[in-house]
Amino acid sequence: MAEINQAPLTMTAVEIARPGGPEVLRPARRPVPTPGSGEILIEVHAAGINRPDILQRQGNYPPPPGASDIPGLEVAGRVSAIGENVQGWTIGAPVCALLAGGGYAEFTAAPVEQCLPIPAGLSMSEAAAIPETLFTCWTNLVDGGHLKSGETVLIHGGSSGIGTMGIQLSKALGARVIVTAGSPAKCAACLELGADLAIDYKAEDFVKGVKAATGGRGADLVLDMIGGDYVRRNIEAMAPGGRHISIATQAGSEAMIPIFRIMQKRLILTGSTLRARSPAEKGAIAKALFREVWPLIAAGRVLPRIHAAFPLAEAAQAHRMLEEGLHVGKIVLTTR
Ligand SMILES: NC(=O)c1ccc[n+]([C@@H]2O[C@H](COP(=O)([O-])OP(=O)(O)OC[C@H]3O[C@@H](n4cnc5c(N)ncnc54)[C@H](OP(=O)(O)O)[C@@H]3O)[C@@H](O)[C@H]2O)c1
Numbered sequence: 001m002a003e004i005n006q007a008p009l010t011m012t013a014v015e016i017a018r019p020g021g022p023e024v025l026r027p028a029r030r031p032v033p034t035p036g037s038g039e040i041l042i043e044v045h046a047a048g049i050n051r052p053d054i055l056q057r058q059g060n061y062p063p064p065p066g067a068s069d070i071p072g073l074e075v076a077g078r079v080s081a082i083g084e085n086v087q088g089w090t091i092g093a094p095v096c097a098l099l100a101g102g103g104y105a106e107f108t109a110a111p112v113e114q115c116l117p118i119p120a121g122l123s124m125s126e127a128a129a130i131p132e133t134l135f136t137c138w139t140n141l142v143d144g145g146h147l148k149s150g151e152t153v154l155i156h157g158g159s160s161g162i163g164t165m166g167i168q169l170s171k172a173l174g175a176r177v178i179v180t181a182g183s184p185a186k187c188a189a190c191l192e193l194g195a196d197l198a199i200d201y202k203a204e205d206f207v208k209g210v211k212a213a214t215g216g217r218g219a220d221l222v223l224d225m226i227g228g229d230y231v232r233r234n235i236e237a238m239a240p241g242g243r244h245i246s247i248a249t250q251a252g253s254e255a256m257i258p259i260f261r262i263m264q265k266r267l268i269l270t271g272s273t274l275r276a277r278s279p280a281e282k283g284a285i286a287k288a289l290f291r292e293v294w295p296l297i298a299a300g301r302v303l304p305r306i307h308a309a310f311p312l313a314e315a316a317q318a319h320r321m322l323e324e325g326l327h328v329g330k331i332v333l334t335t336r
Helices: 051-057 124-128 131-144 161-172 184-192 206-213 230-236 259-265 279-298 312-324
Strands: 010-016 025-031 039-049 074-082 094-098 107-111 115-117 152-155 176-181 197-200 219-224 238-246 268-271 306-311 330-334
Touching (some): 039 094, 039 124, 039 131, 039 312, 074 107, 094 107, 094 124, 124 306, 131 161, 131 219, 152 161, 152 206, 161 176, 161 184, 161 279, 176 184, 176 206, 206 230, 219 230, 230 238, 230 259, 238 259, 306 312
Parallel strands (some): 219 238, 238 268
Antiparallel strands (some): 010 025, 039 074, 039 330
């Protein structure tokens, strides 16, 4: 049975007025969503910012069918109302959720499969910073990449939101972690987070660096958010039987690849997107995270790194900071 919705009728949300730069992000009044069957209404305390939000704002990453046009892929807050066919949640409970959109708002509705209790010890801002990175890292490093203890993983963009989480998760899984990052300061931050080696890709060829660090063998797994020419170079930097996981194409969505090297090394090239997957698929990842990663968070072994927090109405400023690219970890919006 659905519980009575105590939420107000309208809320502040940040909408994308038209495709463009950060200035098109505009606070507006919107109706508070009504949770549908299988959904929870969340009073949002904090929302994470992700690179895909920038692409959406620019008009290059439309929300999947049925998703809110308001940006925002992750939130933390308190349960405000409960839709039909939802068990196990109570009004007021702290919750964090992965969304297909709608996070830059005072309230948002989320499929219950994508909701998780806030891990012990995390603030609302920290909890808002984990769903997108952890769902992405888990499904790519573990489900798709089959990362095993003792293997070497190469993570590009080590200082990104995804990278900072990928480093810690990979270390917790017993892997050796090599990252690339674009400055000495970012490399130092990655080492502090547990990376075994951080290569400043602007100063050093990462292929040579990976080969030197692995006795010429290469990396067993590559988590690639760069694409373009990096794919060919990744293939050179990979060990026999290696897996290459594409999660973004920041340097280009097409690549020329040496097919014979793939055959010689028996490589697997795959990739994934998260946003358009069904609540059931996301729910399967959520269950694995709750079982395997929530204890690591509670033990302090895997923690979000917050670079900055902005009030919701200053989402444009937060996007400017992300695009400037000097951040290490996550930028979040707060509503209170
Ligand atoms: N497939 C999925 O399901 C999925 C889900 C979430 C996110 N993503 C993708 O994952 C990436 C990271 O997301 P985020 O929110 O963590 O973004 P972010 O913090 O803005 O990170 C972007 C990173 O890319 C690095 N980078 C950009 N161009 C580069 C280049 N030419 N060579 C090497 N590194 C480069 C930057 O490192 P430097 O500043 O050091 O250059 C930066 O660390 C984004 O591309 C996003 O679209 C994919």
